[in-house]
Amino acid sequence: MIIVSYDISDNKMRNHFSKMLKGNGAIRLQYSVYEVRNTKRTIDNLVAKIEAYSKHFTADDSIVIFDVDSDKLTKYGNAIHRDQPVVYF
Numbered sequence: 304m305i306i307v308s309y310d311i312s313d314n315k316m317r318n319h320f321s322k323m324l325k326g327n328g329a330i331r332l333q334y335s336v337y338e339v340r341n342t343k344r345t346i347d348n349l350v351a352k353i354e355a356y357s358k359h360f361t362a363d364d365s366i367v368i369f370d371v372d373s374d375k376l377t378k379y380g381n382a383i384h385r386d387q388p389v390v391y392f
Contacts, residue, residue, distance in 0.1 A: 304376070305346055306369040307337045307353070312361060320356055327352070340373065 307324060311317040321335075327349045329337035339346060353366055 304338065304340045304371050304373045305350075306332075306371055307339060307366065308369070309335050309366045310364065311335075311366075312363045316356070316359065316364075323352060323356075324349075 307329065309317075309320065311320055317335075321331075324337045324339075325331070327339070328341050328345065329339045329349075332338050339349060341349075350368065353368070357364075357366060
């Protein structure tokens with residue numbers, strides 16, 4: 304699992320980047336923080352896409368990718384509800 308955090312100054316690029324993350328299975332934890340739980344191959348493909356975005360950044364933009372062991376991750380507040388299954392009747 305990886306956590307992707309970003310700070311992109313250009314609105315258009317930031318919106319496009321956010322949509323790209325969501326389209327690749329990322330789940331928004333906070334405004335500019337996403338969680339990606341997927342196979343290594345899918346995560347590797349996503350990292351390659353992120354690297355392609357980084358070539359268009361200004362000096363003010365940044366992305367940080369954290370490789371996280373999901374068994375050691377602790378969530379509090381609203382974030383704990385995202386991991387619970389949803390039941391529909």
